[in-house]
Amino acid sequence: MDVTTSFYTQDFWTWWLALYLYLGGLGAATLTTTFLTDMYIKPHRELVLWGALSGIAMLSLGSAMLFLHLLDHMAVIHILNPMVLINQPNAWIAWGTQFIVWMMVWGFLYALPYMMDSEFFGRIPVVRHILAWRLVQKIGRTCGRHCRLCGWLATINGIGTVIYTGLLLQSFPAVALWHNPGVPLLFTVSAFSTAMAFLLLVLNLAIKNREEDRPLRLFYERTDLILIAVELVILFSFFFYLQRGSQSAAVSAQLLWNDWGWLIGFIGFGLLVPFFLELKGVIRGWNSPAPIMLASVLVLMGGYLLRHYFMYAGVYARPW
Protein backbone atom coordinates (compact mmCIF):
# COMPACT_ATOMS: atom_id res chain seq x y z
CA MET A 1 0.00 0.00 0.00
CA ASP A 2 1.10 3.60 -0.51
CA VAL A 3 1.41 5.25 2.85
CA THR A 4 1.59 8.87 3.85
CA THR A 5 5.13 10.02 4.42
CA SER A 6 6.37 12.49 7.00
CA PHE A 7 9.38 14.68 6.34
CA TYR A 8 11.78 15.66 9.08
CA THR A 9 14.86 17.82 9.18
CA GLN A 10 17.56 16.74 11.55
CA ASP A 11 18.58 18.85 14.52
CA PHE A 12 21.93 17.32 15.43
CA TRP A 13 24.19 18.53 12.62
CA THR A 14 23.64 22.25 12.87
CA TRP A 15 25.90 25.30 12.51
CA TRP A 16 28.89 23.57 14.12
CA LEU A 17 29.07 20.90 11.44
CA ALA A 18 28.55 23.56 8.78
CA LEU A 19 31.50 25.42 10.31
CA TYR A 20 33.61 22.23 10.34
CA LEU A 21 32.89 21.59 6.65
CA TYR A 22 33.50 25.24 5.81
CA LEU A 23 36.80 25.57 7.67
CA GLY A 24 37.91 22.15 6.44
CA GLY A 25 37.29 23.07 2.80
CA LEU A 26 38.63 26.62 3.09
CA GLY A 27 41.73 25.65 5.07
CA ALA A 28 42.69 22.76 2.80
CA ALA A 29 42.03 24.69 -0.42
CA THR A 30 44.01 27.69 0.86
CA LEU A 31 47.01 25.55 1.77
CA THR A 32 46.86 23.67 -1.54
CA THR A 33 46.54 26.84 -3.62
CA THR A 34 49.47 28.58 -1.95
CA PHE A 35 51.73 25.53 -2.31
CA LEU A 36 50.88 25.08 -5.99
CA THR A 37 51.41 28.82 -6.52
CA ASP A 38 54.80 28.63 -4.81
CA MET A 39 55.88 25.52 -6.74
CA TYR A 40 54.67 26.41 -10.23
CA ILE A 41 53.64 30.06 -10.57
CA LYS A 42 55.74 32.29 -8.37
CA PRO A 43 57.95 31.38 -5.39
CA HIS A 44 56.35 33.29 -2.55
CA ARG A 45 57.49 32.79 1.03
CA GLU A 46 54.90 35.03 2.72
CA LEU A 47 52.04 33.46 0.80
CA VAL A 48 53.17 29.95 1.74
CA LEU A 49 53.46 30.92 5.40
CA TRP A 50 50.01 32.49 5.36
CA GLY A 51 48.51 29.58 3.45
CA ALA A 52 50.10 26.82 5.54
CA LEU A 53 49.57 28.35 8.95
CA SER A 54 46.06 29.67 8.39
CA GLY A 55 45.12 26.37 6.70
CA ILE A 56 46.41 24.41 9.69
CA ALA A 57 44.68 26.80 12.12
CA MET A 58 41.34 26.52 10.28
CA LEU A 59 41.52 22.73 10.15
CA SER A 60 42.41 22.53 13.83
CA LEU A 61 39.51 24.78 14.74
CA GLY A 62 37.12 22.82 12.53
CA SER A 63 38.28 19.50 13.98
CA ALA A 64 37.89 20.92 17.49
CA MET A 65 34.19 21.43 16.67
CA LEU A 66 33.80 17.69 16.09
CA PHE A 67 35.95 16.78 19.06
CA LEU A 68 33.87 18.89 21.44
CA HIS A 69 30.75 17.03 20.36
CA LEU A 70 32.11 13.66 21.47
CA LEU A 71 31.15 12.70 25.00
CA ASP A 72 34.09 10.34 25.42
CA HIS A 73 37.04 12.41 24.27
CA MET A 74 39.61 9.67 24.77
CA ALA A 75 37.77 7.53 22.22
CA VAL A 76 39.07 9.77 19.45
CA ILE A 77 42.24 7.65 19.42
CA HIS A 78 40.28 5.06 17.44
CA ILE A 79 39.83 7.40 14.51
CA LEU A 80 43.31 8.93 14.57
CA ASN A 81 44.80 5.46 14.25
CA PRO A 82 45.71 5.06 10.52
CA MET A 83 45.08 1.30 10.76
CA VAL A 84 41.40 2.22 10.76
CA LEU A 85 41.58 2.42 6.97
CA ILE A 86 42.13 -1.34 6.88
CA ASN A 87 38.90 -1.91 8.81
CA GLN A 88 36.91 0.82 7.17
CA PRO A 89 38.14 1.43 3.62
CA ASN A 90 34.57 2.36 2.61
CA ALA A 91 34.12 5.10 5.20
CA TRP A 92 34.95 8.46 3.67
CA ILE A 93 35.04 9.88 7.16
CA ALA A 94 37.94 7.60 8.06
CA TRP A 95 39.80 8.74 4.92
CA GLY A 96 38.92 12.37 5.63
CA THR A 97 40.45 12.23 9.09
CA GLN A 98 43.66 10.84 7.68
CA PHE A 99 43.71 13.43 4.89
CA ILE A 100 43.31 16.21 7.45
CA VAL A 101 46.04 14.90 9.75
CA TRP A 102 48.57 14.27 6.96
CA MET A 103 47.76 17.50 5.19
CA MET A 104 48.65 19.37 8.37
CA VAL A 105 51.86 17.36 8.85
CA TRP A 106 53.14 17.78 5.26
CA GLY A 107 51.88 21.34 5.10
CA PHE A 108 53.88 22.22 8.18
CA LEU A 109 56.97 20.49 6.82
CA TYR A 110 56.70 22.35 3.50
CA ALA A 111 56.47 25.66 5.34
CA LEU A 112 59.23 24.85 7.86
CA PRO A 113 62.24 25.97 5.76
CA TYR A 114 60.42 29.26 5.07
CA MET A 115 59.72 29.68 8.78
CA MET A 116 63.39 29.19 9.58
CA ASP A 117 64.32 31.98 7.14
CA SER A 118 61.57 34.31 8.27
CA GLU A 119 62.43 37.35 10.38
CA PHE A 120 58.97 37.33 11.89
CA PHE A 121 59.32 33.84 13.40
CA GLY A 122 62.85 34.69 14.49
CA ARG A 123 61.35 37.37 16.73
CA ILE A 124 58.76 35.19 18.51
CA PRO A 125 60.37 34.09 21.84
CA VAL A 126 59.57 30.37 22.20
CA VAL A 127 59.25 29.68 18.47
CA ARG A 128 62.69 31.23 17.89
CA HIS A 129 64.27 28.72 20.27
CA ILE A 130 62.40 25.76 18.84
CA LEU A 131 63.40 26.71 15.31
CA ALA A 132 67.03 26.82 16.45
CA TRP A 133 67.01 23.24 17.76
CA ARG A 134 69.39 21.03 15.80
CA LEU A 135 66.77 18.43 15.07
CA VAL A 136 64.34 21.05 13.77
CA GLN A 137 67.09 22.63 11.65
CA LYS A 138 67.93 19.21 10.22
CA ILE A 139 64.30 18.44 9.42
CA GLY A 140 63.90 21.90 7.90
CA ARG A 141 66.95 21.46 5.66
CA THR A 142 65.79 17.99 4.57
CA CYS A 143 62.34 19.34 3.76
CA GLY A 144 63.93 22.24 1.88
CA ARG A 145 65.86 19.75 -0.24
CA HIS A 146 62.73 17.72 -0.94
CA CYS A 147 60.27 20.59 -1.03
CA ARG A 148 58.43 19.33 -4.15
CA LEU A 149 57.80 16.00 -2.46
CA CYS A 150 56.50 17.66 0.72
CA GLY A 151 54.47 20.12 -1.37
CA TRP A 152 52.82 17.36 -3.40
CA LEU A 153 52.12 15.18 -0.37
CA ALA A 154 50.44 18.17 1.30
CA THR A 155 48.59 19.03 -1.91
CA ILE A 156 47.27 15.49 -2.43
CA ASN A 157 46.03 15.34 1.15
CA GLY A 158 44.66 18.89 0.85
CA ILE A 159 42.65 18.05 -2.27
CA GLY A 160 41.51 14.87 -0.52
CA THR A 161 40.31 16.96 2.42
CA VAL A 162 38.42 19.37 0.18
CA ILE A 163 36.64 16.59 -1.70
CA TYR A 164 35.98 14.73 1.55
CA THR A 165 33.92 17.61 2.93
CA GLY A 166 31.42 16.88 0.15
CA LEU A 167 31.80 13.11 0.22
CA LEU A 168 30.98 13.13 3.93
CA LEU A 169 27.49 14.39 3.17
CA GLN A 170 27.13 12.32 0.04
CA SER A 171 27.51 9.09 2.01
CA PHE A 172 24.14 9.52 3.74
CA PRO A 173 21.53 7.80 1.55
CA ALA A 174 18.70 8.66 3.91
CA VAL A 175 18.91 12.35 2.93
CA ALA A 176 18.23 12.94 -0.75
CA LEU A 177 19.68 16.47 -0.76
CA TRP A 178 23.05 15.19 0.44
CA HIS A 179 23.13 11.80 -1.26
CA ASN A 180 23.87 13.25 -4.62
CA PRO A 181 27.08 13.14 -6.70
CA GLY A 182 26.84 16.90 -7.25
CA VAL A 183 27.57 17.63 -3.58
CA PRO A 184 31.32 16.83 -3.59
CA LEU A 185 31.65 18.82 -6.81
CA LEU A 186 29.74 21.80 -5.41
CA PHE A 187 31.70 21.78 -2.15
CA THR A 188 35.03 21.44 -3.96
CA VAL A 189 34.33 24.37 -6.27
CA SER A 190 33.05 26.43 -3.36
CA ALA A 191 36.10 25.58 -1.20
CA PHE A 192 38.53 26.72 -3.90
CA SER A 193 36.47 29.84 -4.55
CA THR A 194 36.57 30.79 -0.86
CA ALA A 195 40.31 30.03 -0.82
CA MET A 196 40.86 32.46 -3.73
CA ALA A 197 38.84 35.07 -1.85
CA PHE A 198 40.83 34.50 1.34
CA LEU A 199 44.14 34.77 -0.52
CA LEU A 200 43.01 37.96 -2.27
CA LEU A 201 42.41 39.42 1.18
CA VAL A 202 45.82 38.20 2.34
CA LEU A 203 47.52 39.71 -0.73
CA ASN A 204 45.66 43.00 -0.35
CA LEU A 205 45.78 43.41 3.40
CA ALA A 206 48.50 41.32 5.01
CA ILE A 207 51.12 41.28 2.26
CA LYS A 208 50.41 44.97 1.65
CA ASN A 209 49.19 45.12 -1.92
CA ARG A 210 52.65 44.77 -3.49
CA GLU A 211 52.99 45.76 -7.14
CA GLU A 212 54.99 42.63 -7.97
CA ASP A 213 52.02 40.54 -6.78
CA ARG A 214 49.62 42.21 -9.21
CA PRO A 215 49.66 39.37 -11.78
CA LEU A 216 49.04 36.88 -8.98
CA ARG A 217 46.08 38.91 -7.66
CA LEU A 218 44.66 39.09 -11.16
CA PHE A 219 45.12 35.36 -11.58
CA TYR A 220 43.26 34.65 -8.34
CA GLU A 221 40.48 37.09 -9.32
CA ARG A 222 40.02 35.41 -12.70
CA THR A 223 40.08 31.94 -11.18
CA ASP A 224 37.54 32.97 -8.57
CA LEU A 225 35.30 34.44 -11.25
CA ILE A 226 35.33 31.14 -13.14
CA LEU A 227 34.72 29.16 -9.95
CA ILE A 228 31.72 31.33 -8.99
CA ALA A 229 30.31 30.84 -12.49
CA VAL A 230 30.73 27.07 -12.19
CA GLU A 231 29.08 27.16 -8.75
CA LEU A 232 26.08 28.99 -10.20
CA VAL A 233 25.74 26.40 -12.96
CA ILE A 234 25.92 23.53 -10.45
CA LEU A 235 23.29 25.20 -8.25
CA PHE A 236 21.04 25.72 -11.26
CA SER A 237 21.22 22.03 -12.16
CA PHE A 238 20.75 21.12 -8.50
CA PHE A 239 17.53 23.07 -8.42
CA PHE A 240 16.06 21.09 -11.34
CA TYR A 241 17.43 17.78 -10.11
CA LEU A 242 15.85 18.27 -6.68
CA GLN A 243 12.50 19.30 -8.16
CA ARG A 244 12.31 16.09 -10.15
CA GLY A 245 13.96 13.79 -7.65
CA SER A 246 12.39 11.97 -4.74
CA GLN A 247 9.77 13.59 -2.55
CA SER A 248 12.26 14.40 0.17
CA ALA A 249 14.55 16.03 -2.40
CA ALA A 250 11.65 18.21 -3.49
CA VAL A 251 10.97 19.16 0.14
CA SER A 252 14.63 20.13 0.54
CA ALA A 253 14.38 22.24 -2.62
CA GLN A 254 11.32 23.99 -1.22
CA LEU A 255 13.09 24.66 2.06
CA LEU A 256 16.09 26.15 0.29
CA TRP A 257 14.41 28.16 -2.43
CA ASN A 258 11.83 29.61 -0.04
CA ASP A 259 14.45 30.86 2.38
CA TRP A 260 15.63 34.48 2.06
CA GLY A 261 18.92 33.60 3.73
CA TRP A 262 19.65 31.11 0.95
CA LEU A 263 18.30 33.24 -1.90
CA ILE A 264 19.45 36.70 -0.93
CA GLY A 265 22.23 35.86 1.51
CA PHE A 266 23.97 33.03 -0.31
CA ILE A 267 23.00 33.26 -3.99
CA GLY A 268 22.56 37.05 -4.07
CA PHE A 269 25.30 38.43 -1.85
CA GLY A 270 27.49 35.33 -1.66
CA LEU A 271 27.67 34.63 -5.41
CA LEU A 272 26.05 37.15 -7.75
CA VAL A 273 27.33 40.41 -6.22
CA PRO A 274 30.96 39.20 -5.96
CA PHE A 275 30.66 37.74 -9.47
CA PHE A 276 29.80 41.13 -10.94
CA LEU A 277 32.36 42.96 -8.80
CA GLU A 278 35.09 40.60 -9.94
CA LEU A 279 33.84 40.65 -13.55
CA LYS A 280 34.21 44.42 -13.65
CA GLY A 281 37.65 44.07 -12.05
CA VAL A 282 38.79 41.58 -14.67
CA ILE A 283 37.30 43.43 -17.68
CA ARG A 284 37.85 47.08 -16.83
CA GLY A 285 39.75 47.07 -13.54
CA TRP A 286 38.99 49.03 -10.36
CA ASN A 287 40.83 52.13 -9.19
CA SER A 288 41.06 50.82 -5.66
CA PRO A 289 41.35 47.34 -4.17
CA ALA A 290 38.23 47.95 -2.00
CA PRO A 291 35.64 46.40 -4.38
CA ILE A 292 37.68 43.21 -4.75
CA MET A 293 38.14 43.03 -1.00
CA LEU A 294 34.40 43.47 -0.56
CA ALA A 295 33.80 40.70 -3.12
CA SER A 296 36.23 38.47 -1.21
CA VAL A 297 34.45 39.02 2.10
CA LEU A 298 31.10 38.25 0.44
CA VAL A 299 32.46 35.05 -1.13
CA LEU A 300 33.77 33.94 2.26
CA MET A 301 30.39 34.65 3.87
CA GLY A 302 28.60 32.84 1.02
CA GLY A 303 30.80 29.76 1.46
CA TYR A 304 29.64 29.40 5.05
CA LEU A 305 25.98 30.06 4.18
CA LEU A 306 26.03 27.33 1.52
CA ARG A 307 27.01 24.73 4.10
CA HIS A 308 24.77 26.19 6.78
CA TYR A 309 21.62 25.93 4.68
CA PHE A 310 22.65 22.54 3.34
CA MET A 311 22.72 21.22 6.89
CA TYR A 312 19.33 22.64 7.82
CA ALA A 313 17.63 21.56 4.59
CA GLY A 314 18.64 17.90 4.85
CA VAL A 315 15.28 16.08 4.92
CA TYR A 316 14.52 12.54 6.10
CA ALA A 317 11.41 10.80 4.76
CA ARG A 318 9.62 8.40 7.10
CA PRO A 319 6.47 6.48 6.32
CA TRP A 320 5.11 6.98 9.82
Add this chain to the structure above:
Amino acid sequence: MGKHDDQLDMKRREFIGKTVLAAGAATVAPGILLTVARAANETRGVTSAVRWGMLIDTNKCADDCTACVDACNKENGIDLVQRPEGASDADWNAQRPQWIRKVKLRDMATQVVTTLPMMCQHCEYPPCVDVCPTGASFKRADGIVMVDRHICIGCRYCMMACPYKARSFIHQNVENQLVAVPRGKGCVESCNFCVQRIDAGNTTTACQEACDKAGHKAILFGDLKDPESEITRAFKTHNSRQIRAELKLNTGVRYIDV
Protein backbone atom coordinates in the same frame (compact mmCIF):
# COMPACT_ATOMS: atom_id res chain seq x y z
CA MET B 1 88.60 9.42 13.73
CA GLY B 2 90.15 6.80 16.09
CA LYS B 3 88.90 3.26 16.80
CA HIS B 4 87.34 4.37 20.07
CA ASP B 5 85.37 7.10 18.28
CA ASP B 6 84.28 4.58 15.67
CA GLN B 7 82.94 2.31 18.36
CA LEU B 8 81.10 5.16 20.02
CA ASP B 9 79.70 6.15 16.66
CA MET B 10 78.54 2.58 16.03
CA LYS B 11 76.91 2.45 19.45
CA ARG B 12 75.22 5.79 18.87
CA ARG B 13 73.94 4.62 15.50
CA GLU B 14 72.73 1.38 16.99
CA PHE B 15 71.01 3.31 19.75
CA ILE B 16 69.38 5.71 17.30
CA GLY B 17 68.34 2.82 15.08
CA LYS B 18 66.77 0.96 17.99
CA THR B 19 65.06 4.09 19.26
CA VAL B 20 63.56 4.76 15.84
CA LEU B 21 62.43 1.14 15.58
CA ALA B 22 60.90 1.26 19.06
CA ALA B 23 59.16 4.55 18.32
CA GLY B 24 57.82 3.16 15.04
CA ALA B 25 56.61 0.01 16.75
CA ALA B 26 55.00 2.03 19.54
CA THR B 27 53.13 4.10 16.96
CA VAL B 28 51.85 1.21 14.92
CA ALA B 29 51.37 -1.41 17.65
CA PRO B 30 48.22 0.02 19.25
CA GLY B 31 46.68 0.14 15.81
CA ILE B 32 47.56 -3.49 15.09
CA LEU B 33 46.38 -4.60 18.52
CA LEU B 34 43.11 -2.73 18.11
CA THR B 35 42.63 -4.26 14.68
CA VAL B 36 43.41 -7.80 15.81
CA ALA B 37 41.30 -7.52 18.96
CA ARG B 38 38.37 -6.33 16.93
CA ALA B 39 38.70 -9.01 14.28
CA ALA B 40 38.66 -11.81 16.87
CA ASN B 41 35.66 -10.38 18.63
CA GLU B 42 33.21 -10.17 15.83
CA THR B 43 33.85 -13.32 13.85
CA ARG B 44 34.04 -15.99 16.53
CA GLY B 45 31.41 -18.67 16.01
CA VAL B 46 29.47 -16.72 13.42
CA THR B 47 28.91 -18.01 9.91
CA SER B 48 27.55 -16.60 6.70
CA ALA B 49 25.66 -19.86 6.12
CA VAL B 50 23.00 -18.21 8.28
CA ARG B 51 21.19 -14.91 7.77
CA TRP B 52 19.01 -13.93 10.66
CA GLY B 53 15.85 -12.08 9.78
CA MET B 54 12.37 -11.23 10.91
CA LEU B 55 8.92 -11.27 9.36
CA ILE B 56 6.25 -9.13 10.98
CA ASP B 57 2.61 -9.70 10.21
CA THR B 58 1.02 -6.27 10.62
CA ASN B 59 -2.49 -7.79 10.56
CA LYS B 60 -1.70 -9.54 13.83
CA CYS B 61 0.03 -6.63 15.56
CA ALA B 62 -2.46 -5.17 18.05
CA ASP B 63 -2.79 -1.37 18.21
CA ASP B 64 -2.55 -0.96 21.96
CA CYS B 65 -0.09 -3.76 22.69
CA THR B 66 3.49 -2.91 23.72
CA ALA B 67 4.60 -6.40 24.77
CA CYS B 68 7.53 -6.44 22.33
CA VAL B 69 8.75 -3.01 23.43
CA ASP B 70 8.53 -3.92 27.12
CA ALA B 71 10.30 -7.24 26.60
CA CYS B 72 13.11 -5.56 24.64
CA ASN B 73 13.54 -2.96 27.36
CA LYS B 74 13.87 -5.67 29.98
CA GLU B 75 16.04 -8.08 27.98
CA ASN B 76 18.51 -5.39 26.98
CA GLY B 77 18.51 -3.37 30.19
CA ILE B 78 17.09 -0.32 28.45
CA ASP B 79 14.78 0.30 31.40
CA LEU B 80 17.89 0.65 33.58
CA VAL B 81 18.87 3.87 31.84
CA GLN B 82 17.79 6.60 34.23
CA ARG B 83 16.25 9.88 33.22
CA PRO B 84 18.90 12.57 33.87
CA GLU B 85 18.00 14.92 36.70
CA GLY B 86 16.18 18.00 35.49
CA ALA B 87 15.56 16.63 31.97
CA SER B 88 12.22 17.82 30.62
CA ASP B 89 9.69 15.33 29.23
CA ALA B 90 10.46 16.50 25.73
CA ASP B 91 14.23 16.11 26.20
CA TRP B 92 13.89 12.70 27.80
CA ASN B 93 11.54 11.45 25.09
CA ALA B 94 13.93 12.68 22.44
CA GLN B 95 17.03 11.13 23.96
CA ARG B 96 15.96 7.99 25.84
CA PRO B 97 17.25 4.85 24.16
CA GLN B 98 14.71 2.86 22.17
CA TRP B 99 15.62 -0.28 20.29
CA ILE B 100 12.07 -1.01 19.18
CA ARG B 101 9.11 1.36 18.80
CA LYS B 102 5.52 1.06 17.73
CA VAL B 103 4.78 3.30 14.74
CA LYS B 104 1.64 3.98 12.71
CA LEU B 105 1.43 3.90 8.91
CA ARG B 106 -1.54 5.53 7.19
CA ASP B 107 -2.72 4.17 3.83
CA MET B 108 -3.01 7.13 1.45
CA ALA B 109 -5.99 5.69 -0.43
CA THR B 110 -8.12 4.30 2.42
CA GLN B 111 -6.74 6.27 5.38
CA VAL B 112 -6.57 2.97 7.28
CA VAL B 113 -3.90 3.08 9.98
CA THR B 114 -1.59 0.08 10.47
CA THR B 115 0.47 -0.29 13.64
CA LEU B 116 3.80 -2.08 13.55
CA PRO B 117 7.00 -2.49 15.54
CA MET B 118 9.98 -0.67 14.05
CA MET B 119 13.56 -1.53 14.94
CA CYS B 120 16.93 -1.85 13.23
CA GLN B 121 16.12 -3.52 9.92
CA HIS B 122 19.48 -5.34 9.78
CA CYS B 123 20.16 -4.13 6.27
CA GLU B 124 22.33 -6.24 3.99
CA TYR B 125 23.93 -2.99 2.77
CA PRO B 126 23.80 -0.97 5.98
CA PRO B 127 24.53 2.75 5.58
CA CYS B 128 25.32 2.91 9.30
CA VAL B 129 28.27 0.57 8.68
CA ASP B 130 29.43 2.43 5.58
CA VAL B 131 29.75 5.75 7.37
CA CYS B 132 31.23 4.57 10.68
CA PRO B 133 34.78 5.98 10.86
CA THR B 134 36.11 3.38 13.29
CA GLY B 135 34.38 0.18 12.23
CA ALA B 136 32.42 0.11 15.49
CA SER B 137 29.20 -0.21 13.54
CA PHE B 138 29.55 -3.56 11.85
CA LYS B 139 27.62 -6.36 10.20
CA ARG B 140 28.32 -9.89 11.32
CA ALA B 141 28.62 -12.72 8.86
CA ASP B 142 25.14 -13.89 9.94
CA GLY B 143 23.60 -10.54 8.96
CA ILE B 144 23.22 -9.04 12.43
CA VAL B 145 24.16 -5.36 12.43
CA MET B 146 25.45 -4.11 15.77
CA VAL B 147 27.83 -1.72 17.52
CA ASP B 148 31.16 -2.59 19.13
CA ARG B 149 30.95 -0.25 22.10
CA HIS B 150 34.66 -0.53 22.82
CA ILE B 151 35.59 1.40 19.70
CA CYS B 152 32.48 3.52 19.18
CA ILE B 153 33.59 7.15 19.47
CA GLY B 154 30.05 8.50 19.69
CA CYS B 155 30.24 10.61 16.53
CA ARG B 156 26.63 9.63 15.73
CA TYR B 157 27.25 9.44 11.96
CA CYS B 158 25.50 6.08 11.97
CA MET B 159 22.42 7.66 13.53
CA MET B 160 22.43 10.28 10.81
CA ALA B 161 22.84 7.61 8.14
CA CYS B 162 20.07 5.26 9.27
CA PRO B 163 16.86 5.85 7.30
CA TYR B 164 14.80 4.06 9.99
CA LYS B 165 15.80 6.15 13.01
CA ALA B 166 16.80 2.85 14.59
CA ARG B 167 19.76 3.98 16.68
CA SER B 168 19.96 5.55 20.11
CA PHE B 169 22.72 7.48 21.81
CA ILE B 170 23.58 7.08 25.47
CA HIS B 171 23.92 10.53 26.99
CA GLN B 172 24.71 9.58 30.58
CA ASN B 173 26.62 7.09 32.68
CA VAL B 174 24.49 4.06 33.46
CA GLU B 175 24.82 2.71 37.01
CA ASN B 176 23.15 -0.69 36.80
CA GLN B 177 24.04 -2.70 33.79
CA LEU B 178 23.37 -6.18 32.51
CA VAL B 179 26.51 -8.25 32.02
CA ALA B 180 25.36 -9.37 28.57
CA VAL B 181 24.41 -5.87 27.44
CA PRO B 182 27.00 -3.39 28.65
CA ARG B 183 26.48 0.25 27.78
CA GLY B 184 28.54 3.37 28.19
CA LYS B 185 28.07 7.10 28.01
CA GLY B 186 28.82 8.47 24.56
CA CYS B 187 28.09 5.27 22.62
CA VAL B 188 25.43 4.41 20.10
CA GLU B 189 23.30 1.27 20.23
CA SER B 190 20.41 -0.41 18.45
CA CYS B 191 18.50 -3.68 18.17
CA ASN B 192 20.91 -6.56 17.66
CA PHE B 193 18.31 -9.35 17.41
CA CYS B 194 19.15 -10.25 21.06
CA VAL B 195 22.58 -11.38 19.97
CA GLN B 196 23.38 -12.63 23.47
CA ARG B 197 20.59 -15.19 23.08
CA ILE B 198 21.55 -16.18 19.55
CA ASP B 199 25.19 -16.70 20.52
CA ALA B 200 24.02 -18.85 23.42
CA GLY B 201 22.20 -21.10 20.96
CA ASN B 202 18.71 -19.66 21.44
CA THR B 203 16.66 -19.05 18.28
CA THR B 204 14.04 -16.58 19.50
CA THR B 205 14.29 -12.92 20.32
CA ALA B 206 12.75 -11.36 23.42
CA CYS B 207 10.21 -9.44 21.30
CA GLN B 208 9.03 -12.56 19.45
CA GLU B 209 8.71 -14.48 22.69
CA ALA B 210 6.65 -11.67 24.29
CA CYS B 211 4.42 -11.27 21.24
CA ASP B 212 3.75 -15.02 21.20
CA LYS B 213 3.02 -14.98 24.93
CA ALA B 214 0.56 -12.12 24.46
CA GLY B 215 -1.21 -14.35 21.94
CA HIS B 216 -0.62 -12.23 18.83
CA LYS B 217 2.16 -14.17 17.10
CA ALA B 218 2.91 -11.19 14.86
CA ILE B 219 6.71 -11.61 14.94
CA LEU B 220 8.57 -14.48 13.34
CA PHE B 221 12.35 -14.68 13.74
CA GLY B 222 14.62 -17.15 12.00
CA ASP B 223 17.27 -18.06 9.47
CA LEU B 224 16.44 -16.67 6.04
CA LYS B 225 18.95 -19.01 4.40
CA ASP B 226 17.48 -22.19 5.81
CA PRO B 227 14.88 -23.46 3.29
CA GLU B 228 13.18 -25.48 6.03
CA SER B 229 12.87 -22.68 8.60
CA GLU B 230 9.42 -21.42 9.52
CA ILE B 231 10.31 -17.91 8.42
CA THR B 232 11.45 -19.02 4.96
CA ARG B 233 8.23 -20.96 4.49
CA ALA B 234 6.20 -17.96 5.65
CA PHE B 235 8.03 -15.77 3.11
CA LYS B 236 6.91 -18.11 0.36
CA THR B 237 3.26 -17.94 1.31
CA HIS B 238 2.87 -14.25 2.19
CA ASN B 239 3.44 -11.02 0.35
CA SER B 240 5.97 -9.14 2.38
CA ARG B 241 7.65 -5.81 1.85
CA GLN B 242 10.60 -3.78 3.03
CA ILE B 243 9.95 -0.37 4.49
CA ARG B 244 11.57 2.17 2.16
CA ALA B 245 12.42 -0.52 -0.38
CA GLU B 246 13.50 2.18 -2.84
CA LEU B 247 16.73 2.59 -0.89
CA LYS B 248 17.71 -0.96 -1.93
CA LEU B 249 19.22 -1.86 1.43
CA ASN B 250 17.82 -5.42 1.33
CA THR B 251 16.61 -5.37 4.90
CA GLY B 252 16.51 -8.50 7.07
CA VAL B 253 13.20 -7.35 8.60
CA ARG B 254 10.13 -7.55 6.36
CA TYR B 255 6.48 -6.68 6.92
CA ILE B 256 3.31 -8.44 5.74
CA ASP B 257 0.50 -6.22 4.46
CA VAL B 258 2.04 -2.81 4.38
